[in-house]
Amino acid sequence: MSDSILQIRNLSTGFETDDGLVRAVDDVSFDIPRGKTLGLVGESGCGKSVTAMSIMRLLPQPMGRILSGEIRLEGKDLLTLPDEEMRKVRGARIGMVFQEPMTALNPVHRIGKQLSEVFRLHTAMSGKEAWEQSIEMLRKVGIPSPELRAGEFPHQLSGGMRQRVVIAMALALKPALLIADEPTTALDVTIQAQILELIQELQAEMGMSVILITHDLGVIAETCQEVVVMYAGRVAERGNVYQIFEEPQHLYTRGLLDSIPRLDTPRKARLKTIPGMVPSLREMPVGARFAPRSPHPNAKEYLNSDAFRTTRPPLIEYQPGHWVENAEVVRPWNDSAKDAG
Amino acid sequence: MPPLLEINDLQMHFPVRGGLFMKTRQWVKAVDGVNLALNAGETLGLVGESGCGKSTLGKCVVRLNDPTAGQICFEGKDIATMRRGELKPMRRNIQMIFQDPAESLNARHTVGNILEEPFIIHKIGTPAERRRRVAELLEKVGLSPDAAGRFPFEFSGGQRQRIGIARAIALNPKLIICDEPVSALDVSVQSQILNLLNDLQTEMGLSYLFIAHDLAVVKHISDRIAIMYLGKIVELADADEIFRNPLHAYTKALISAIPVHDPRQRKQRILLEGDVPSPIDPPPGCAFARRSWMGCPPEWLDRPGTFKEVIPGHWVEVHPATVENYQQYLD
Numbered sequence: 001m002s003d004s005i006l007q008i009r010n011l012s013t014g015f016e017t018d019d020g021l022v023r024a025v026d027d028v029s030f031d032i033p034r035g036k037t038l039g040l041v042g043e044s045g046c047g048k049s050v051t052a053m054s055i056m057r058l059l060p061q062p063m064g065r066i067l068s069g070e071i072r073l074e075g076k077d078l079l080t081l082p083d084e085e086m087r088k089v090r091g092a093r094i095g096m097v098f099q100e101p102m103t104a105l106n107p108v109h110r111i112g113k114q115l116s117e118v119f120r121l122h123t124a125m126s127g128k129e130a131w132e133q134s135i136e137m138l139r140k141v142g143i144p145s146p147e148l149r150a151g152e153f154p155h156q157l158s159g160g161m162r163q164r165v166v167i168a169m170a171l172a173l174k175p176a177l178l179i180a181d182e183p184t185t186a187l188d189v190t191i192q193a194q195i196l197e198l199i200q201e202l203q204a205e206m207g208m209s210v211i212l213i214t215h216d217l218g219v220i221a222e223t224c225q226e227v228v229v230m231y232a233g234r235v236a237e238r239g240n241v242y243q244i245f246e247e248p249q250h251l252y253t254r255g256l257l258d259s260i261p262r263l264d265t266p267r268k269a270r271l272k273t274i275p276g277m278v279p280s281l282r283e284m285p286v287g288a289r290f291a292p293r294s295p296h297p298n299a300k301e302y303l304n305s306d307a308f309r310t311t312r313p314p315l316i317e318y319q320p321g322h323w324v325e326n327a328e329v330v331r332p333w334n335d336s337a338k339d340a341g
Numbered sequence: 342m343p344p345l346l347e348i349n350d351l352q353m354h355f356p357v358r359g360g361l362f363m364k365t366r367q368w369v370k371a372v373d374g375v376n377l378a379l380n381a382g383e384t385l386g387l388v389g390e391s392g393c394g395k396s397t398l399g400k401c402v403v404r405l406n407d408p409t410a411g412q413i414c415f416e417g418k419d420i421a422t423m424r425r426g427e428l429k430p431m432r433r434n435i436q437m438i439f440q441d442p443a444e445s446l447n448a449r450h451t452v453g454n455i456l457e458e459p460f461i462i463h464k465i466g467t468p469a470e471r472r473r474r475v476a477e478l479l480e481k482v483g484l485s486p487d488a489a490g491r492f493p494f495e496f497s498g499g500q501r502q503r504i505g506i507a508r509a510i511a512l513n514p515k516l517i518i519c520d521e522p523v524s525a526l527d528v529s530v531q532s533q534i535l536n537l538l539n540d541l542q543t544e545m546g547l548s549y550l551f552i553a554h555d556l557a558v559v560k561h562i563s564d565r566i567a568i569m570y571l572g573k574i575v576e577l578a579d580a581d582e583i584f585r586n587p588l589h590a591y592t593k594a595l596i597s598a599i600p601v602h603d604p605r606q607r608k609q610r611i612l613l614e615g616d617v618p619s620p621i622d623p624p625p626g627c628a629f630a631r632r633s634w635m636g637c638p639p640e641w642l643d644r645p646g647t648f649k650e651v652i653p654g655h656w657v658e659v660h661p662a663t664v665e666n667y668q669q670y671l672d
Contacts, residue, residue, distance in 0.1 A: 043527040043528060043529060044527055144615075158616045158617070159391075160616055160617075161616065188390035188391050188554065188617050189390065189554060189555075189556075189595065189598045189599065190390065190594055190595065190598045190612075190613045190617070191390075191616070191617065192598065193597075193598040193610050193612060193613075194612055194613070196600075197610070197612060215527065215528055216528075216600065217528070217602055218599065218600030218601060218602045219600045221600065221601060221602050221603055221604045221607075222600045222601065222604075222607055241604040242604055242605070245602070245603065245604050255529060256528060256529060257602070259528060259529050259531070259532040260528060260532070260557070260602060261531075261532070261535065261557045261558050261560070261561035262557055262602055263556075263557055263560060263584060263599065263601075265557075265561055267560065267561060267562075267563075267564075267580055267581065268539055268561070268562065269561075270536055270539070271532035271535055271536055271561070272532065273529065273532045273533045273536060274529040275533075277497050277499060277500075277527075277529075277530065278527065
């Protein structure tokens with residue numbers, strides 16, 4: 001218990017649409033270890049952002065709904081908290097940073113004021129104290145001349161600066177957990193490097209846990225200790241970063257790792273690809289969802305079988321701490337002909 | 342063989358107007374003196390961050406922008422100042438693929454209509470011939486011929502990009518400007534599109550100007566790479582050479598910023614201070630001088646660097662703030 005700051009158990013989240021209820025997150029479980037960074041990785045429609053929104057209970061209303069499960073923050077189930085209590089948790093216990101800083105920043109208020117507001121809402125600080133703390137936070141996140149910048153409006157700052165302000169707001173109350181949803185995707189690569197470095201420094205200093213949501217495997221490799229790979233609303237694989245990068249046990253994880261052009265890939269060589277595309281959430285089978293795109297020799301047979309229609313593959317522990325969705329057609333296979341060649 | 346495309350001292354300055362009489366107050370110097378040559382059959386990668394001018398440069402080549410100065414010579418003819426009438430036949434030879442396929446495909450037209458349009462504009466083929474050609478194009482980019490009857494919204498991002506590519510190759514162009522063609526796509530789809538672009542290049546003898554911010558992607562597809570900063574080219578070399586032997590401080594910072602896909606190789610990064618600069622009224626002299634970790638002697642702050650070929654095929658902006666031991670390269 002003391003090893004994990006957050007425990008997600010059997011979380012399912014859905015959205016009401018014209019076509020009925022669509023499950024964006026389908027029975028997902030994993031733990032966030034205390035003081036570490038967990039990378040939540042996957043492509044469009046995999047459910048990673050919806051998982052984060054579920055933890056924060058910030059699903060769009062009225063369409064979004066948590067259908068079942070538990071989310072325990074240091075023992076307390078967040079999903080059963082009254083709204084008033086949950087509001088206190090947000091900001092004070094869990095901070096969140098989004099891809100687009102303007103989702104968190106009010107364009108008509110100066111940034112100093114927005115940061116002060118975080119302190120005023122959650123603590124008994126006076127206006128003056130809150131302002132001073134705000135300047136300190138701005139300095140801490142690397143904003144030059146913070147006393148001057150605090151009087152500016154969001155539009156007067158660059159994207160990188162705005163993201164720093166949002167990080168300052170998320171960390172102002174020293175939360176135990178920071179959820180960063182694609183925090184650098186909209187930023188230039190040299191700015192991305194600065195922001196990632198900043199998050200890591202603050203984490204070390206504050207002993208904070210971080211959930212880093214991204215589609216960029218390079219960012220995961222550089223910053224995370226634990227990794228959860230999601231596909232089509234489910235966990236495909238999870239383990240520590242070395243296990244996932246060096247011994248991936250799910251064909252989707254392997255496909256992702258193989259298809260990225262890296263600096264050591266020979267120029268103009270054919271890139272390995274994952275054929276097809278991520279399925280629509282409206283047409284989800286019960287069986288292994290990656291099967292239609294799987295290169296496994298028995299995939300076609302599986303797609304026509306009853307198992308694909310009725311049986312959900314379990315997660316098994318391949319080695320300590322390393323879990324993978326276990327269906328034959330999404331696991332690597334021994335191709336003796338290939339090995340001999 | 343002369344280069345297919347030669348860009349000389351290209352400038353694209355946008356006025357920033359304001360005040361009561363809409364006077365020009367400032368200038369956005371998006372492209373500020375660019376010299377570049379692209380050979381037939383080659384892919385030239387153009388890399389830089391927001392505001393460096395790479396997309397603006399691409400748009401100048403297809404005349405979506407009218408350059409404020411300089412020349413763009415395609416097969417020897419300067420298209421920078423050509424009038425609309427003369428430009429039309431040139432457009433068969435130079436095409437563009439855009440970053441956001443959703444924005445560049447007309448949502449109200451079927452895919453078939455979108456692909457037929459180039460033929461109709463240039464008065465090529467009978468209706469039956471055009472439809473046959475559309476089916477061929479769809480197959481060439483990996484889509485089924487029945488896509489012709491559907492609308493862009495019915496397709497995924499990767500498929501829409503294939504449609505955009507099909508439109509670009511419809512008239513067998515010689516040069517395609519690719520403006521961030523894979524940035525908006527999922528990782529597993531990016532590699533499909535990069536493979537397609539490489540295959541088409543081999544099959545059709547195409548040349549590409551490949552504009553992107555992702556160095557790993559650019560390295561994979563390019564023969565040579567140009568690095569752009571604040572409206573100017575700061576380094577240009579063979580793709581392997583740029584990574585093996587980057588000379589410019591900014592190039593080194595860019596390479597260093599790329600996350601490595603190997604958890605055992607967590608590296609010491611070069612971290613640049615401050616923001617990517619704005620191209621509005623940039624300071625005189627070397628644009629990177631103030632941001633370079635190499636520092637800059639005060640007398641050089643407002644002096645520009647010299648863009649020279651310091652090793653055969655390898656060009657770089659030489660300045661004390663950008664290149665180590667710069668003196669050896671200056672006469």
